[in-house]
Amino acid sequence: MNEQLAFTIEVFANGLMAGVLYALVALGFVLIYKASGIFNYAQGVMALFAAMTLVGIQNGQVPFVHLINAIFGTEIHGFGWTVPSFVAIILTVFVMIGLAWAVQRFVFRHLVGQEPIILFMATIGLAYFLEGVADLMWGSELKTLTVCATESVCLPQGMNMWLETTTYEAMGYGFFIDNLDIVASIIAALLVAGLVMFAQYTKQGRAMRAVADDHQAALSVGVSLNFIWILVWSLAGFVALVAGIMWGAKSGVQFSLSLIALKALPVLMLGGFTSIPGAIVGGLIIGVGEKMFEFLIGAPFLGGATENWFAYMLALVFLVFRPQGLFGEKIIERV
Amino acid sequence: MKDNVDSYVTKDGRTIGPVVMEMKNITLRFGGVEAIKDISFDIREGEIRAIIGPNGAGKSSMLNVISGFYVPQDGEVWYRGAPRPAMKPFQVAQQGIARTFQNIALFEGMSVLDNVMTGRLTHMKSGLMSQMLWRGAAEKEEIENREVAERIIDFLEIQAIRKTPVSRLSYGLKKRVELARALAAEPSLLLLDEPMAGMNVEEKEDMSRFILDVNDEFGTTIALIEHDMGVVMDLSDRVVVMDYGKKIGDGTPHEVRNNQEVIDAYLGVAHD
Numbered sequence: 001m002n003e004q005l006a007f008t009i010e011v012f013a014n015g016l017m018a019g020v021l022y023a024l025v026a027l028g029f030v031l032i033y034k035a036s037g038i039f040n041y042a043q044g045v046m047a048l049f050a051a052m053t054l055v056g057i058q059n060g061q062v063p064f065v066h067l068i069n070a071i072f073g074t075e076i077h078g079f080g081w082t083v084p085s086f087v088a089i090i091l092t093v094f095v096m097i098g099l100a101w102a103v104q105r106f107v108f109r110h111l112v113g114q115e116p117i118i119l120f121m122a123t124i125g126l127a128y129f130l131e132g133v134a135d136l137m138w139g140s141e142l143k144t145l146t147v148c149a150t151e152s153v154c155l156p157q158g159m160n161m162w163l164e165t166t167t168y169e170a171m172g173y174g175f176f177i178d179n180l181d182i183v184a185s186i187i188a189a190l191l192v193a194g195l196v197m198f199a200q201y202t203k204q205g206r207a208m209r210a211v212a213d214d215h216q217a218a219l220s221v222g223v224s225l226n227f228i229w230i231l232v233w234s235l236a237g238f239v240a241l242v243a244g245i246m247w248g249a250k251s252g253v254q255f256s257l258s259l260i261a262l263k264a265l266p267v268l269m270l271g272g273f274t275s276i277p278g279a280i281v282g283g284l285i286i287g288v289g290e291k292m293f294e295f296l297i298g299a300p301f302l303g304g305a306t307e308n309w310f311a312y313m314l315a316l317v318f319l320v321f322r323p324q325g326l327f328g329e330k331i332i333e334r335v
Numbered sequence: 336m337k338d339n340v341d342s343y344v345t346k347d348g349r350t351i352g353p354v355v356m357e358m359k360n361i362t363l364r365f366g367g368v369e370a371i372k373d374i375s376f377d378i379r380e381g382e383i384r385a386i387i388g389p390n391g392a393g394k395s396s397m398l399n400v401i402s403g404f405y406v407p408q409d410g411e412v413w414y415r416g417a418p419r420p421a422m423k424p425f426q427v428a429q430q431g432i433a434r435t436f437q438n439i440a441l442f443e444g445m446s447v448l449d450n451v452m453t454g455r456l457t458h459m460k461s462g463l464m465s466q467m468l469w470r471g472a473a474e475k476e477e478i479e480n481r482e483v484a485e486r487i488i489d490f491l492e493i494q495a496i497r498k499t500p501v502s503r504l505s506y507g508l509k510k511r512v513e514l515a516r517a518l519a520a521e522p523s524l525l526l527l528d529e530p531m532a533g534m535n536v537e538e539k540e541d542m543s544r545f546i547l548d549v550n551d552e553f554g555t556t557i558a559l560i561e562h563d564m565g566v567v568m569d570l571s572d573r574v575v576v577m578d579y580g581k582k583i584g585d586g587t588p589h590e591v592r593n594n595q596e597v598i599d600a601y602l603g604v605a606h607d
Contacts, residue, residue, distance in 0.1 A: 217441060
């Protein structure tokens with residue numbers, strides 16, 4: 001088999017994997033935007049905050065340790081225990097739900113009915129505030145996130161080795177796909193399936209769709225807007241946690257993690273701001289597109305590093321020809 | 336008025352039940368403007384109660400007070416014999432008070448059936464997990480709710496459009512879908528804000544028939560706002576007349592029609 005072709009397929013597969021992560025971040029945006037019309041600039045920081053909280057809990061760090069030591073003159077370094085990943089993830093989910101409540105209670109409850117630009121500004125404020133809190137709470141040094149303490153807990157390491165050897169024997173070229181990427185894809189698929197089922201088949205999901213469509217009408221059928229908003233911020237927090245774990249496990253938990261929010265923007269323009277499937281498909285297209293473009297055109301002809309701008313260029317093309325995105329609702333005003 | 340009689344029979348042989356809702360000295364202000372000035376009236380079980388008055392009389396504001404969208408500065412709302420604490424609109428809806436809106440508030444992105452199903456939200460109880468896994472109680476509940484929704488869709492004769500997205504419907508049909516959604520909640524009190532505004536004669540006749548049928552068949556208590564005097568006289572058991580935020584008449588259509596103040600308000604006598 002042609003080695004060039006095999007390599008292309010591998011690039012394609014890696015693009016899909018990267019796309020899954022973009023899609024996860026975009027998903028968080030879509031959830032909040034759909035239900036409340038708020039473009040949540042803080043989604044990336046929420047992923048960072050979630051990942052830092054997870055690592056902090058896992059390592060038995062004391063929250064606000066520097067602050068406590070500075071005020072009380074103590075010399076605390078940590079609880080001195082480590083928490084199993086599973087327990088730490090559950091605790092982090094509770095922290096994210098608490099965050100959702102606090103954001104709704106102290107910020108957006110006071111901004112009901114304001115212009116979208118004001119809500120957007122509030123999320124920018126929230127992003128910087130949260131970044132500061134994350135720093136103060138867990139410290140700013142780079143942390144490594146290991147969700148699978150022992151490989152057998154997650155996916156057996158043998159799987160990708162098996163894939164590599166069998167493809168090598170069959171085609172003379174061994175495919176390599178990172179274990180973590182496979183886990184990420186499976187989790188992302190489960191997450192999306194779960195969210196779609198939630199939105200379609202549950203009372204809360206139906207109420208969420210109602211709120212997304214018309215606030216006044218939702219109130220009149222007995223839906224509490226406040227509850228639904230806390231719910232979507234919690235869901236977005238959960239999605240942020242998953243995204244944070246994936247990115248964190250790949251490249252360490254550091255403050256640049258908050259910048260993945262910027263990569264989600266072109267994904268949203270492609271998929272449409274209000275579509276859950278759109279976020280997924282958009283993410284995959286951007287992921288594959290930028291890897292393939294770099295491999296086929298960027299590296300040989302344009303001197304490389306096209307991955308930095310390809311996504312934005314694609315988004316620009318979409319803005320011109322299909323502003324509502326692939327799956328977004330076309331806005332038709334009756335005259 | 337037969338004030339403290341529990342129920343009575345009208346001249347047409349309609350049985351009117353005891354008082355379910357009572358507005359006591361309601362005053363509502365927007366800044367310096369008094370939209371409602373010290374108004375009291377009651378709504379009895381099983382009746383069709385109309386609120387009429389010229390534009391800007393405060394009719395919609397009154398409906399919004401009943402449904403919790405506005406909170407009055409003064410006065411009390413009594414529901415089922417007890418004063419109602421300040422409530423959010425969704426809590427009022429959960430108490431069994433459904434409403435429609437003057438300028439239609441439907442879920443435009445959903446189909447007719449989905450819209451009607453949202454009316455069942457207050458009746459859905461099963462837990463999140465069982466709903467997601469679509470098992471047992473949740474499935475049974477979904478089927479029951481679906482049956483209620485389908486029955487109401489049949490009742491209002493909108494079977495043909497049940498899968499159509501609401502945004503594609505005509506104005507008259509949207510009004511009907513909104514009524515269907517309110518009915519799906521099986522409300523004990525149904526509030527209709529100008530159910531016939533902007534309709535042609537034929538649509539108005541249809542809507543009048545539906546309102547009477549709803550009242551007849553389900554025994555639903557209805558409070559409605561309407562401009563068209565002819566329609567109000569035909570439909571309602573009792574009428575409250577408002578003008579400039581004040582109550583100027585209250586009684587049967589016949590009593591109200593012969594009330595000098597009401598005649599003045601409608602024929603436009605200069606206010607002092």
